[in-house]
Amino acid sequence: MDMRFSDADLAFRDEVRAFIADNFPPELKDRSLYSMTRDDLLAWQRICHEKKGWAAPNWPKEYGGTGWSAVQKYIWNEENARAGTTPTNAFGILMLGPVLCAFGNEQQKEYFLPRILTGEHWWCQGYSEPGAGSDLAGLKTRAVREGDHYIVNGHKIWTTLAQHADWMFCLVRTDPEAKKQRGISFLLIDMTTPGVTVRPIITMDGAHEVNEVFLENVKVPVENLVGQENDGWTYAKFLLGNERSGIAGVARSREAIRKLKLMAEQESVDGEPLLETPGFSRKLAELEIKLDALEMTELRTLAAESQGRGPGPESSILKIEGTEIQQRVTELALEAVGHYGLVFTPPGPEAEAPAIGPDYTRGVAQRYMNMRKTSIYGGSNEIQRNIIAKMVLGL
Ligand SMILES: Cc1cc2nc3c(=O)[nH]c(=O)nc-3n(C[C@H](O)[C@H](O)[C@H](O)COP(=O)(O)OP(=O)(O)OC[C@H]3O[C@@H](n4cnc5c(N)ncnc54)[C@H](O)[C@@H]3O)c2cc1C
DSSP, X not given: OOOSOOHHHHHHHHHHHHHHHHHSOGGGTTOOGGGOOHHHHHHHHHHHHHHHSOSOTTSOGGGTOOOOOHHHHHHHHHHHHHHTOOOOOIIIIIIIHHHHHHHOOXXXXXHHHHHHHHTSSOEEEEOOBTTBSTTGGGOOOEEEEETTEEEEEEEEESOTTGGGOSEEEEEEESOTTSOTTTTEEEEEEXXXXXXXEEEEEEXXXXXXXXXXXXXXXXXXXXGGEESSTTBHHHHHHHHHHHHHHHXXXXXXXXXXXXXXXXXHHHSEETTEEGGGSHHHHHHHHHHHHHHHHHHHHXXXXXXXXXXXXXXXXXXXXXXXXXXXXXXXXXXXXXXHHGGGGGOOOOSSGGGGSOOXXXXXXXXXXXXXXXXXXXXTTTSXXXXXXXXXXXXXXXX
């Protein structure tokens, strides 16, 4: 594997860097996600789409994607992380878009894909249920065909940002008699349909990020079925592979470690910068070594992808390592700021208020609490270990 960038890659990197410098709204730089509105969260995607057609790096060009090589996507992620831009809206761009490109029919592609790109439609993911998380194929939400509609009844949970969503891609059971993976279908549900109720769940960091979604006799047109009835498990797995690779977040962790080092340079122990104390510097070094190793794994995955392979079970490795590193960064940040880690700032406009203590201490406690989620969502890390044991190690 050749690890060097070609001259063309370096020219592309300069173009991306200049585009971000000229176009990313400075007021959104490093803004806390806790204080952002739906429009704030979509602003950068809209600019990328309108000015360059760069909203969807992972879609084929014919559907409004960039058609970039794996290396170009890598550079794009690196440069965005370095500049502290708003992360891509995962549900439409990273998750549903590729499913529709691969399995959607022409009308679905024509109607939904452009609306994802412009940010007109915000999507949420209706997979998990109270009794079906790790055992996702055990889901019970039922869709019964009546003429040209499905009637959907069920209860989804942990639905991220459903309060902003116009649409939900949803796994439903269409054949209760079949083996459990065989009787599932992939439906697109308009959130304004009568019978859809969204109820907030407030997490321990005080944020309203996840929800319950109740579906009571929701009438969904048959044309909103993606692919074949009862084949939804295939599309669901395809989507999860993309979701897990996307969670790795190497570039953003690199940036978070850079900020952690600045913090540890300013904090001191007995007059010595925390960064230089043997205990803390060892932990930081261990973290950076892990991140370097993860980066190599990501580059290998990208190289395989550019040859038309993957993402396969290796996306589980990226998910585990990526999320453990993200959590570790927030643990070390909490350790670094000491008693300022006790300060709790409620989400909303106050998240942008001046910090009690040095500015870098703002939001450290919330980020620590919030990042506990990463080893759970997208399929818990224990489940990813099971996948690796089975699919990679053949145990
Ligand atoms: C912040 C957040 C956002 C989320 N967003 C969404 C979303 O937008 N849409 C959506 O559909 N879902 C979402 N999820 C749900 C997420 O995918 C599930 O929480 C996850 O799959 C785990 O399922 P569970 O919570 O039901 O836990 P369970 O499946 O009940 O698991 C409980 C514990 O047991 C362990 N466990 C279970 N089975 C095994 C096994 N076979 N071997 C070893 N250990 C096992 C698990 O690892 C876990 O630690 C989100 C979750 C969180 C925390």
